[in-house]
Amino acid sequence: MRRRMRGIAVAAIALTSVLSMAACAKDSGGTNSGSTDNASGGCKLADKPPAAAGTSSSTSAGEKVDGSALKVGLAYDIGGRGDASFNDSAAAGLDKAKADFGVSEVKELTAAPNEAEDAKQTRLRQLASEGFSPIIGVGFAYAESLKVVAPEFPNVKFAIVDGAVEGAANVTPLVFAEEQGSFLAGVIAAYQSKTCNVGFIGGVKIPLIQKFDAGFEQGAKAAAPDIKIEKAYLTPAGDFTGFQDPAKGQEAAKGRIEAGSDVLYHAAGASGKGVFSAAKAANVKAIGVDSDQYNQSTVAESKDVIISSMLKRVDVAVYDYVKAVAKNDLASLPKVFDLKVDGVGYSTSGGKIDDNLKAVLEGYKAQIIEGRIKVSDKPTS
Amino acid sequence: MSTSTPATAGTPAVVLSGITKRFPGVVANSDVHLTVRAGEVHALCGENGAGKSTLMKILYGMQQPDEGTIEVAGRQVRFRSPADAIKAGIGMVHQHFMLADNLTVQENVVLGAEALHGIGGKARRVIQDLAKATGLTVDPGVLVERLGVADRQRVEILKVLYRGAEVIILDEPTAVLVPQEVDELFTTLRGMQERGFTFLFISHKLDEVRAIADSVTVIRRGTTVGTADPKAVSSRQLAEMMVGSELPSPETRESTVTDRVVLNVQNLGLVAEEGTRPVLDCIDLVVRSGEVVGIAGVEGNGQTELVETIMGMRRASHGRVLLGDRDLTRLGTLARREAGIGYVPEDRHRQGLLLTQPLWANRILGYQTREPVSKGQWLDLAGAKKDTRRIVEEFDVRTPGIDVPAAALSGGNQQKLVVGRELSGDPVLLIASHPTRGVDVGAQALIWDEIKRARARGLAVLLISADLDELIGLSDTIKVMLRGRLVADADPSSVTPEDLGSAMTGAGATSAAVAELEGE
Amino acid sequence: MGILRGKLLPPALAILFSALLCGIALVVSGANPAEAFGAMVSQVGEGTTAVDIVNSTGTYYIAALAVAIGFQMNLFNIGVEGQYRVAAVVAAVVGGSIALPPGLHALAVIVVAALVGALWAAVPAVLKVTRGVNEVISTIMMNGLALGLAAYLIRDDVFGELRGNNIRTPEIPESGWVPGIPLGSSGTVFGLVFLAALLGIGYWVMMNRTRFGFELKASGESSTAAAAGGVSAKKMVLIAMLLSGGIAGLVSMPEILGRDHTYNLNFPAGIGFSGIAIALLGRNHPGGIAFGALLWAFLDKSGLALDNVGVPREIVTIMQGAIVLSVVVAYEVVRRFELAAEQRRVGKQLGTVAA
Numbered sequence A: 001m002r003r004r005m006r007g008i009a010v011a012a013i014a015l016t017s018v019l020s021m022a023a024c025a026k027d028s029g030g031t032n033s034g035s036t037d038n039a040s041g042g043c044k045l046a047d048k049p050p051a052a053a054g055t056s057s058s059t060s061a062g063e064k065v066d067g068s069a070l071k072v073g074l075a076y077d078i079g080g081r082g083d084a085s086f087n088d089s090a091a092a093g094l095d096k097a098k099a100d101f102g103v104s105e106v107k108e109l110t111a112a113p114n115e116a117e118d119a120k121q122t123r124l125r126q127l128a129s130e131g132f133s134p135i136i137g138v139g140f141a142y143a144e145s146l147k148v149v150a151p152e153f154p155n156v157k158f159a160i161v162d163g164a165v166e167g168a169a170n171v172t173p174l175v176f177a178e179e180q181g182s183f184l185a186g187v188i189a190a191y192q193s194k195t196c197n198v199g200f201i202g203g204v205k206i207p208l209i210q211k212f213d214a215g216f217e218q219g220a221k222a223a224a225p226d227i228k229i230e231k232a233y234l235t236p237a238g239d240f241t242g243f244q245d246p247a248k249g250q251e252a253a254k255g256r257i258e259a260g261s262d263v264l265y266h267a268a269g270a271s272g273k274g275v276f277s278a279a280k281a282a283n284v285k286a287i288g289v290d291s292d293q294y295n296q297s298t299v300a301e302s303k304d305v306i307i308s309s310m311l312k313r314v315d316v317a318v319y320d321y322v323k324a325v326a327k328n329d330l331a332s333l334p335k336v337f338d339l340k341v342d343g344v345g346y347s348t349s350g351g352k353i354d355d356n357l358k359a360v361l362e363g364y365k366a367q368i369i370e371g372r373i374k375v376s377d378k379p380t381s
Numbered sequence B: 001m002s003t004s005t006p007a008t009a010g011t012p013a014v015v016l017s018g019i020t021k022r023f024p025g026v027v028a029n030s031d032v033h034l035t036v037r038a039g040e041v042h043a044l045c046g047e048n049g050a051g052k053s054t055l056m057k058i059l060y061g062m063q064q065p066d067e068g069t070i071e072v073a074g075r076q077v078r079f080r081s082p083a084d085a086i087k088a089g090i091g092m093v094h095q096h097f098m099l100a101d102n103l104t105v106q107e108n109v110v111l112g113a114e115a116l117h118g119i120g121g122k123a124r125r126v127i128q129d130l131a132k133a134t135g136l137t138v139d140p141g142v143l144v145e146r147l148g149v150a151d152r153q154r155v156e157i158l159k160v161l162y163r164g165a166e167v168i169i170l171d172e173p174t175a176v177l178v179p180q181e182v183d184e185l186f187t188t189l190r191g192m193q194e195r196g197f198t199f200l201f202i203s204h205k206l207d208e209v210r211a212i213a214d215s216v217t218v219i220r221r222g223t224t225v226g227t228a229d230p231k232a233v234s235s236r237q238l239a240e241m242m243v244g245s246e247l248p249s250p251e252t253r254e255s256t257v258t259d260r261v262v263l264n265v266q267n268l269g270l271v272a273e274e275g276t277r278p279v280l281d282c283i284d285l286v287v288r289s290g291e292v293v294g295i296a297g298v299e300g301n302g303q304t305e306l307v308e309t310i311m312g313m314r315r316a317s318h319g320r321v322l323l324g325d326r327d328l329t330r331l332g333t334l335a336r337r338e339a340g341i342g343y344v345p346e347d348r349h350r351q352g353l354l355l356t357q358p359l360w361a362n363r364i365l366g367y368q369t370r371e372p373v374s375k376g377q378w379l380d381l382a383g384a385k386k387d388t389r390r391i392v393e394e395f396d397v398r399t400p401g402i403d404v405p406a407a408a409l410s411g412g413n414q415q416k417l418v419v420g421r422e423l424s425g426d427p428v429l430l431i432a433s434h435p436t437r438g439v440d441v442g443a444q445a446l447i448w449d450e451i452k453r454a455r456a457r458g459l460a461v462l463l464i465s466a467d468l469d470e471l472i473g474l475s476d477t478i479k480v481m482l483r484g485r486l487v488a489d490a491d492p493s494s495v496t497p498e499d500l501g502s503a504m505t506g507a508g509a510t511s512a513a514v515a516e517l518e519g520e
Numbered sequence C: 001m002g003i004l005r006g007k008l009l010p011p012a013l014a015i016l017f018s019a020l021l022c023g024i025a026l027v028v029s030g031a032n033p034a035e036a037f038g039a040m041v042s043q044v045g046e047g048t049t050a051v052d053i054v055n056s057t058g059t060y061y062i063a064a065l066a067v068a069i070g071f072q073m074n075l076f077n078i079g080v081e082g083q084y085r086v087a088a089v090v091a092a093v094v095g096g097s098i099a100l101p102p103g104l105h106a107l108a109v110i111v112v113a114a115l116v117g118a119l120w121a122a123v124p125a126v127l128k129v130t131r132g133v134n135e136v137i138s139t140i141m142m143n144g145l146a147l148g149l150a151a152y153l154i155r156d157d158v159f160g161e162l163r164g165n166n167i168r169t170p171e172i173p174e175s176g177w178v179p180g181i182p183l184g185s186s187g188t189v190f191g192l193v194f195l196a197a198l199l200g201i202g203y204w205v206m207m208n209r210t211r212f213g214f215e216l217k218a219s220g221e222s223s224t225a226a227a228a229g230g231v232s233a234k235k236m237v238l239i240a241m242l243l244s245g246g247i248a249g250l251v252s253m254p255e256i257l258g259r260d261h262t263y264n265l266n267f268p269a270g271i272g273f274s275g276i277a278i279a280l281l282g283r284n285h286p287g288g289i290a291f292g293a294l295l296w297a298f299l300d301k302s303g304l305a306l307d308n309v310g311v312p313r314e315i316v317t318i319m320q321g322a323i324v325l326s327v328v329v330a331y332e333v334v335r336r337f338e339l340a341a342e343q344r345r346v347g348k349q350l351g352t353v354a355a
Helices: A002-020 A022-027 A086-101 A117-129 A140-152 A178-192 A207-223 A246-258 A269-282 A297-305 A314-327 A355-370 B052-059 B082-087 B105-110 B121-134 B149-162 B179-194 B206-212 B235-243 B303-310 B333-338 B348-352 B359-364 B381-394 B411-422 B441-456 B468-474 B497-504 C002-028 C033-043 C049-072 C080-097 C104-131 C135-153 C193-209 C211-221 C223-228 C233-249 C253-260 C271-281 C286-309 C314-349
Strands: A071-076 A105-110 A135-138 A158-161 A171-176 A197-204 A228-235 A263-267 A285-290 A306-312 A344-346 B014-021 B029-036 B041-045 B067-072 B075-077 B090-093 B167-171 B198-203 B215-220 B223-228 B261-271 B278-288 B292-296 B318-323 B341-344 B429-433 B460-464 B477-482 B485-490 B514-516 C161-163 C166-168
Touching (some): A071 A086, A071 A117, A086 A135, A086 A285, A086 A314, A105 C286, A117 C049, A117 C253, A117 C286, A135 A140, A135 A314, A140 A158, A158 A314, A171 A314, A178 A207, A178 A263, A178 A306, A178 A344, A197 A269, A207 A263, A207 A355, A228 A246, A246 A263, A246 A269, A263 A269, A263 A306, A269 A285, A269 A297, A285 A297, A297 A306, B029 B041, B029 B052, B041 B052, B041 B206, B041 B235, B052 B198, B082 B090, B090 B149, B105 B121, B121 B149, B149 B179, B179 B206, B179 B497, B206 B235, B223 B235, B261 B460, B278 B292, B278 B303, B278 B460, B278 B485, B292 B497, B303 B429, B303 B460, B333 B341, B341 B411, B359 B381, B359 B411, B381 B411, B411 B429, B411 B441, B429 B441, B441 B460, C002 C033, C002 C286, C002 C314, C033 C286, C049 C080, C049 C211, C049 C253, C049 C286, C080 C104, C080 C135, C080 C233, C080 C253, C104 C135, C193 C211, C193 C253, C211 C233, C223 C233, C271 C314
Parallel strands (some): A071 A135, A135 A158, A158 A171, A197 A228, A197 A263, A263 A285, A285 A306, B029 B223, B041 B198
Antiparallel strands (some): A306 A344, B014 B029, B014 B067, B067 B075, B215 B223, B261 B318, B477 B485, C161 C166
């Protein structure tokens, strides 16, 4: 019942948008009876997934946890607090934990680009020897150094975001199913593209970013099998400046736009700022990553092109981890922060995701959670 | 331009008194006195390294004296930069021209002095007016690259005049000119002298000094020895004032030429790197044991290329180079040196020495594969130092030690070191390019002596020089080079510098002593 | 004394000057310079920092030697960066896939690294000798290629293997490790730090005692004089570049054979560029370079302490830049002064200058 009403409302919106871009609307007419009323002008869309049974997860708020005994140390990856990306997300989680649990002291240190291994070790050691516990390494780059440092401080609790350390019992891995969230980003892109061509900008061509790539591709293809996907990575593996180079991001985005993409999804950390600028200049849409970038002050000037963000809830992971440490109940943490536990997701700030699309997304989400869609973490190309 | 206000007859144009410069260098100035009367050509003579350049740099504001005063037209002045000197009416024409080839005459003259008369028609009129004084007849719109050496020099003088100079310093102006051009320059100078200009003429060519100067001041070891009337003294007397001793002459009396061919150049040709223009063409040249073959020619006619091709620094496009019976044509420079060629390059700073390296390291250069300075792949530092001491002693290189950098020596002493090195290791052939250019008379005599002694021992010498007296005095045979070819032979026993000069400029033989080589 | 003054005065002045500059920058940004510098100095005593500095010095030293060899003849090998990276990947792959007895295994890895580095440098060398391509441009381009090649070689479908979110080459078996000197909780000094020292000695001997070194120096001082002295410029370019590349190939060996035993995504970048700065700082002299490398390592490692006192760590980068700039200027000033003094001295001894 409710769906039907919503459908009518959406049809009205779709009508106006079809009028305003009639020239592009060649595929929108009645090929797929089930989805004629979607807002897409460019792509022949696949059947919508069945509706979700209703949103499942919700973090139990209001639980009183006392963290006043904790001194939390955070070692950021390059970019640090203010990178408008996953470091920032970690920082948000830390801030929330500090406020909610009354954490007594926090200390944050940041990695330099292309630094040597021993610098990371020194950073962790420094935090550990100053009595911080737990200590969270933000970024898989800390995996090797934690392998060395964690055994040196067996009584300190460590966690690592995006990585795992074999054989170190005091290191908790906080990993995410980025491919699942990116799948939904791909669906959004497919539904919003008028040219039936979407772009992916990866910061550095490393396995972690390729997970975003893979999920995005699979999601876009699932929603629109004919869609074209333009991909670019800013730097090859080994050169991490790709996460910190908005100029490069802008160039790469321009290239994708020239190749026909009108929705760009980036997984490029601070370089994403350049992607947004390029999107704004060319009047195309963009999807942010990690945090809800629509509300981020660092990219505020181009916020109107940001239709959504793939949320990688590093903040949730950090928050939950600190909470688990405070409760001394690390076993309660999920093995992987995925769609099921809301470890990844999508944002709707800015109102560019209409209820119809939201329904589609919830449908796909349910399928993924139920395991009917398996999202690969390796791109096909 | 203000030629209307010549200094009054009684006031000297320039007076330098008690100039002392504790200058970082071998020779500076110590209590120098120099008085230049208005409207005269005053020559400043001295060995190279005697302190002439320093003195002129002080007068031109490029350096400041530690003691002493400068007076210009009766007023005491203090120059902090050449700009101050120019304001006071002093201009300088450097030995090495400072012209931009790809600009026109007018642009070159106006460059840096745009404020005077603008850059348009007014400047052009001023230039044309002044050009008459300098004897420059070309249009100011002509590109400098199309001018000959003499005209370029006139452009330099024009630049100085344009900036309002009344006292003009000419630093070795004749070094780059052939005798005929020297005469023209002197005519120009006399004409300008009549218009009220004063000249300070730096030279070590004493005949020229006697020909043009109204008075001559001799400087030796940084201090002025005295001022003389050049009409009243002989070149020889002047030279003795400069060196303070009896003077040697380059002449080699008895012939030591044998019939054993050492260097045999056959049909040598070289094509310019950027194009197909032949720089050397059909060069046939034989130098025998005990013989000095001189190559005369205006600079830029292929002498440099000839030497560098024989040395293997340039690849011949055809022809052969034989040393004795050995064909060197395909060998590199090092192998040619090892085969027994000693090489005194034309520019000792650029090609002969490693200026910041100690003397003993310079001894190794070119000999790095041979005893006594190396053993296999290893350097023999002790051997190198010992042999450097030998050279310093035998060739009278004035230096406090062999560990000082080559740059600390005066030009003459640097050249003595180079010649000493190139005569080490028993060469069979010595190629000497301008071996005494820019060295003092003392060093010149020593270098001539050493070349003569080596010749007497059977050394074959290929001598390239712009100093025609040197060529005539040292050579057993002289060949004239013009546009990459050997165009004439001259007999040093009878040829005069003027004859050679004519042949060098392609004006044709004017004397029986120069035989043109037709059809070669 | 005079020599000592000429050699030591410029860097001392430069360091002082840049410390002053950074001090001012700190004051302007509202931090206490004394506290910042104090934190840096006391950091040396913390944890493994001292050992890290020594290890890092070794790495920088090798990189700077590689650069210095080129500098000796005015060849600007900007490509050390790429040379050591490609060498590191290939050496790590080879080291991880061969089985040799201890000692020999490590030696093989080192030789491979040197050869690969030389090979990577051979491209710009050959281009320069045959086509006159400026080595600055070609080596920079080779750096880009090196990154790409390294990224390709460690793909998990090529030679690499996936470890969580990291990719790395297969681990080099223990027979290929080079043991260090363990100093307990202060860390472990890489064994190959001594390789760096040996290279430095070899470099000194080469430059001062061998024909090749002489020819190299002569070519750098005056290419025209070297040519007239029979030194083949092309041969020198080729050999110098290969040698430089070979040494560059060894840059990452201390870390790979002493600690990481693999090439992974966290491989440090930028050492080649630091090497350029250090070679400039050390004036291509093996002793000077050692000092420069030590200084660089100190600034790098103790700079981590700046976070503790709330000072932006970028101040270290500013300081490094300022040091290099002012060293170059200071050397030039002192060099001119020294030459003038030398000429004056010679003049005095010959009695041609009034006292």
